[in-house]
Amino acid sequence: MNPVKEKAVIISQKRIAEGIFDMSLRCPGAASLAEPGQFLNLYCRNETRLLPRPISICGIDKEKGNLRLVYRVAGAGTKEFSELKTGDILDLMGPLGHGFTIKDKPAILIGGGIGIPPMLELARAISGRKTCVLGYRDEPFLLEEFAKIAPVAVASEDGMTGVKGTVIDAIREKKVEGGIIYACGPMPMLKAVADYAARQGIEAQISLEERMACGIGACLGCICQTKEKNHHTNVNNSRVCKDGPVFDAKEVVFP
Amino acid sequence: MNPVKEKAVIISQKRIAEGIFDMSLRCPGAASLAEPGQFLNLYCRNETRLLPRPISICGIDKEKGNLRLVYRVAGAGTKEFSELKTGDILDLMGPLGHGFTIKDKPAILIGGGIGIPPMLELARAISGRKTCVLGYRDEPFLLEEFAKIAPVAVASEDGMTGVKGTVIDAIREKKVEGGIIYACGPMPMLKAVADYAARQGIEAQISLEERMACGIGACLGCICQTKEKNHHTNVNNSRVCKDGPVFDAKEVVFP
């Protein structure tokens, strides 16, 4: 499916935790095509910033034509987005990339930090048995929404919420079980998840992050190394924006 | 007097002719110091545009702390200003430069095109006898306001308003007389004015335009050539932003 370029209208935006914003957009074109695990490219208004910002889709409402994004203010671009008000226009392109492939197996959904938001729409989309494992540094967010959909195990670095430690600690302590893992989060977490899945002998689909320019597979800026030769690039590199962001953990060579 | 850097509030803005805008600003700091013939540096919001835009002061209301600017949309920066609404903030620095020096002689005030606005505040400030000569390309603006203050002779290139031709044609045809000329407008007009004044043997103060960066005499970007050595630059160049924009026509070497 071809992505669309669209002028989205901000429906609502609120701060849901320290530096974390929750934004709903009216963008019927992108919404009609969106799937869990895909992302949008958001364009900055400030013209000194040329590159679009990739943000994962956290919620899809195809009927209303709305998409929901939850993001962290990481720098100047996301800061700019966080200042948009209801009714403002935001240029975007999407949906982009290859999302999660839902398999009919008991699922473990693992989100770490700002990798948590995309797991929410995935959790909704999975109709079978599922458990969510969410890892926070400190202040939790989106927790209640997850809890409405599935059992949740929580880990936090500071130990204030749930298990003190990593998502793997939470899985072990809470004895979370399943036949497939879907995960998004920081690289060290994904590496730990991949190792865990390998040891358990189950599939893990992991969503990667890389700096991007085109977002559509043209510039080769955003690759990850892969064990096998990628059919498109003809080398052991896949494009995170196009072949991913979701990859089978077994394919990925961690840096 | 040192200029101030100030966040001005837009009080009102309206389009008064094709591509010409009339803007009032609350900027008590700059307003308290402003004199006819001085200008402001307006900063763009779009961060790709680094250089401030110099715009002459068209009206001064020291009591209210307001300044009025009338400007033409010439490019991207002035376009940006023209889109500002009441209540918006505009960064500025001013007042800048050396304005007109009012002498106690019957005055001829000559404005050409977008050089007309600064003559309005000057006309108000001159209490003695005065005649205004305004030259337009086509559509006139500010005409009624001038007419309330002083007798006005008008010239237009298309001949639709007043004398068909230049301000010099209007002066001749309308037999405008005076003991001093104050003028602002395009270079060819100022040159004609300087020649006219020389022939009449009267003083002419002319306001020049040049591309600027600092606006305060530091960068030497905005010079005009002068017959005498300038005491500051120590060469035959004066800084339009600091030594001008108003010069005695006799001093200036026209390019």
Next chain:
Amino acid sequence: MKLQVEIAGKSFKNPVTTASGTFGSGAEYEAFVDLAALGAVTTKGVANVPWAGNPTPRLAETCSGMLNAVGLQNPGIDLFCKRDIPHLKEKGASIIVNVCGRTIADYVEVVERLSDEPVDLLEINVSCPNVKAGGIAFGQNPDALFEITKEIKKKARQPVVMKLSPNVTDITEMARAAEAAGSDALSLINTITGMKIDIHRRRLLLANGTGGLSGPAIHPVAVRMVYQVHKACSLPIIGMGGISTGEDAIEMMMAGASMVAVGTANFHNPGATMDVLEGIKSYMEAYNIVDIHEIIGCI
């Protein structure tokens, strides 16, 4: 309105092409641009064998610009000929192939391999700053540039466009070396070497250390070099560097470019090439220009 231009005897329906490396092999942009409506598609640099390129991060943003250190990752000439050329032809696009290599032999191999392919021009990238071995030296030394141009010209069946690096003291010296060696046209500018430091992590942001600066930030440098080269030699020029509007393109053409390439702007606006083309037309209409040649090198 006549938009058609010629470069080394090849004619293109309009002067707008894509800057190599920013437009893939065209297919990725088909959702946004009709490839047949472009003057030509210039493809990502291709070598004799597949290259994996540099580690990530490969990209960084700068003020009105960006740095890239992709390192010429490419699928190799075989897959390129099998997959990308037929696809572009099927879409009705004119094709400029950007060629890279580590040694003269690498380049020659690619050029020979393209002999019978339906390719309009060969653009030779001797200027990519991201390749440590070979590449860069050719683009920064007039003798090396002369040498490689001469060898390529011996074998090339299509016109050869040497693509110059801006990272030199005197761009005209390079242009004259390429001209003397028989280059049929020139293309400039490639990226300017830059660097960004992640001050929070205290390390170079790009894995490669340095990267190539592109985008509107470099436009005035590109215009200057195109102008200088246009005055210094008589080869037709494909001009690029920071073009994102029709006005930028007109400026580049007035400086002397017969054709312009749109690069980084595609990332900000996937329809940038078409917007540039429309902008050129609007300018021509506004100034009653009937043939684009009236503005090429008119300064």
Next chain:
Amino acid sequence: MKLQVEIAGKSFKNPVTTASGTFGSGAEYEAFVDLAALGAVTTKGVANVPWAGNPTPRLAETCSGMLNAVGLQNPGIDLFCKRDIPHLKEKGASIIVNVCGRTIADYVEVVERLSDEPVDLLEINVSCPNVKAGGIAFGQNPDALFEITKEIKKKARQPVVMKLSPNVTDITEMARAAEAAGSDALSLINTITGMKIDIHRRRLLLANGTGGLSGPAIHPVAVRMVYQVHKACSLPIIGMGGISTGEDAIEMMMAGASMVAVGTANFHNPGATMDVLEGIKSYMEAYNIVDIHEIIGCI
């Protein structure tokens, strides 16, 4: 928090100075900046005799940058010594004098004239692209740079800081030539040669044709060159090029600059130097850095 830095044995209270030519002789900015609060004021290039500079237009705006072709207009060393140095001293400023000339003899004359003046450093501008005769050649040819540096060093009583041009193939070659000839420090980068065309009037926008590109657009190029020079030689560096925030300054210092100069940013924000200094302090606080030397060249 220790902000004090040293360049060639001279100590400055903090690492922020002004880029020559953007700050006049300081007096113009006194309404916005306490000159004594700066590490130093670097003054506009001064020659042995007054120069009138280029015709206008001398300035053009570009995307996140600007072009200037002022052409080193200056009042000559006599008036400079009589008026500007005493004024700066009275205000409590440390002084770096930027020196220009057409011939080696011109430079040496200025340097000798400054022997007994209360000047901290002599910054030698061999890189201004706007002077047709002399100037530019020194900055683009290592032998010429060696020669002029050596001659200046023979006569200079204050430490000599050669200011390098970025318009070269290899900046490290230039740096090493200056070092070999005895330069006490280096300053970089000067502006990158660029051009703008007025497409509506169909003519070069600047009267001089080309101008020097400065501002945020060139920051990544400046960081790269400072980094390369810092690795290639052991002289202290005054880094400049597009610095407008404390973060830009930190980046430049991490690349290897002991001191930074703020130029074009002053035009957009007359208090830019102080904002940069405050930004440096905030960064140091946030990362618990007690001495600025912890970050100089830390990459």
